Amino acid sequence: MAASDQIKSMIRYFGEGDEERFFSSALQIAAMEARKGHTNLAHELKLLIEKAKAYRSVAYADRAKTIPILQPKRELKDLVDVFYPQVRLKEMVLSKPVAQSLQKLVKEQKHWEKLQQFNLQPKRKLLLVGPPGTGKTMTAQALAGELGIPVFIVRLDGIVSKFMGESIAKLRLIFEAMVDNRGVYLFDEFDSIGSHRDKGQDVGEIKRILNSFLIHIEKDQSNSIIIAATNLPDMLDKALFRRFDEVIAYPLPDTEEIENLISRSLQGFAKEARFDLHDISRLATGLNHAQIVQACEEGIKEMIIEELPAISTAHLTQALQKRQ
Numbered sequence: 144m145a146a147s148d149q150i151k152s153m154i155r156y157f158g159e160g161d162e163e164r165f166f167s168s169a170l171q172i173a174a175m176e177a178r179k180g181h182t183n184l185a186h187e188l189k190l191l192i193e194k195a196k197a198y199r200s201v202a203y204a205d206r207a208k209t210i211p212i213l214q215p216k217r218e219l220k221d222l223v224d225v226f227y228p229q230v231r232l233k234e235m236v237l238s239k240p241v242a243q244s245l246q247k248l249v250k251e252q253k254h255w256e257k258l259q260q261f262n263l264q265p266k267r268k269l270l271l272v273g274p275p276g277t278g279k280t281m282t283a284q285a286l287a288g289e290l291g292i293p294v295f296i297v298r299l300d301g302i303v304s305k306f307m308g309e310s311i312a313k314l315r316l317i318f319e320a321m322v323d324n325r326g327v328y329l330f331d332e333f334d335s336i337g338s339h340r341d342k343g344q345d346v347g348e349i350k351r352i353l354n355s356f357l358i359h360i361e362k363d364q365s366n367s368i369i370i371a372a373t374n375l376p377d378m379l380d381k382a383l384f385r386r387f388d389e390v391i392a393y394p395l396p397d398t399e400e401i402e403n404l405i406s407r408s409l410q411g412f413a414k415e416a417r418f419d420l421h422d423i424s425r426l427a428t429g430l431n432h433a434q435i436v437q438a439c440e441e442g443i444k445e446m447i448i449e450e451l452p453a454i455s456t457a458h459l460t461q462a463l464q465k466r467q
Contacts, residue, residue: 152411166192168411171447178450219320222313223328224296228284235278235285236396236404236432244391245282248368249289255366266388267368268360270333272376273393276431279372283329286368293326299335303348310348311355318359321367333371334378353380360386401427401435408439409454412446418456426463438462 153168169192177185232245251258251265258265271279287294295317302313321328330336336352360369371387373379384390396404401424427435442459445451 164411166195171411174447174450218313219316222298222301222317223320224298225293225326227293228288230281230284230288232285232289235281236400236407237278238394238397238400241278241391241393244389245286248389249286252290252368267366268363268386268388269368269370270384270387270390271370271372271393272390273374274395274431275374276433277393277395278432279393280329280331283327283370283372286370287327290327290368293324295320295324295326295328297328297330299330299332303336303352308351310352314352314355314359318363318365321363321365321369325366327368327370330369330371332373334373334375337371337373337380337383338378353383357382357386395429395431396427396435398424398428401430404432404435405439408436409443412443412454418454418459423456423459423463426460426467430463430466434466435463438466 150172153165153172157165169188173185173188173192176188232242232249235242237245248266248269252267255265271282273279283296284294297317302317303310317328336349336356338349338353363369371383398421402420405420405424405427427438430438438459439462441462442454445458446454449455
């Protein structure tokens with residue numbers, strides 16, 4: 144790819160807030176200069192990129208430290224991971240029904256004051272179900288990114304305790320935090336605490352946690368967004384489903400979505416490639432979003448390491464086939 148195209152891509156990525164691809168394009172330019180024999184310039188570019196990355200990491204770390212939840216209630220440090228995500232919904236490849244549901248939630252959230260004037264509440268309690276790697280966890284980050292609020296990833300392993308009553312007290316702390324600290328609260332792998340209460344095995348504390356969760360989520364009147372995600376919806380207690388504003392099913396990507404995902408993942412790297420996107424996409428049928436992205440990244444790495452002019456069809460094919 145010509146340097147002018149790389150620069151245009153960098154500017155586009157910067158405007159879209161896609162930091163990862165911005166730095167990736169910058170590194171490509173440095174690599175091109177090195178191949179031309181401009182070693183001093185290439186070295187200088189790499190140093191500037193490394194300094195910029197380091198600065199951004201420190202800046203986001205400092206920003207996260209300012210979140211008030213970490214100060215007044217120090218016990219929550221072991222229960223949640225907090226950060227400000229940079230992901231947006233437009234960066235995700237989603238089925239049309241899923242995308243429409245999420246966009247509607249964002250729209251309602253941005254106009255919550257108008258809705259409250261008529262005693263209406265925006266959607267903010269979601270149950271996400273579907274196979275692994277289809278974007279459920281990333282959705283929580285994207286919604287937080289759209290609304291400019293932090294995402295709180297609840298550590299379920301930190302909630303469950305062998306001591307009776309302690310787990311319920313920890314769960315109560317999290318729901319109290321939702322009132323004081325608006326954000327997206329993600330309960331990932333929710334089936335670990337949301338499984339059927341009529342199971343035969345001795346899981347008394349899990350049942351108590353589930354009962355407590357049902358009470359808290361029904362009584363919750365905060366402005367935070369609550370998301371529970373699971374790969375195993377059939378294991379969830381039936382009482383959970385009616386506690387959420389919407390249940391969103393995440394399917395594996397179809398042909399059109401696979402092509403879109405591959406095109407996005409190879410953007411900036413495959414301009415000179417000579418392969419049929421439709422043929423390549425057929426090899427990815429049955430794979431989830433994460434597996435397809437990983438395969439594309441593997442092909443990009445091979446191109447960079449072997450200093451190829453474009454993505455190798457053979458490398459990309461092999462990377463997809465081995466994930467089947």
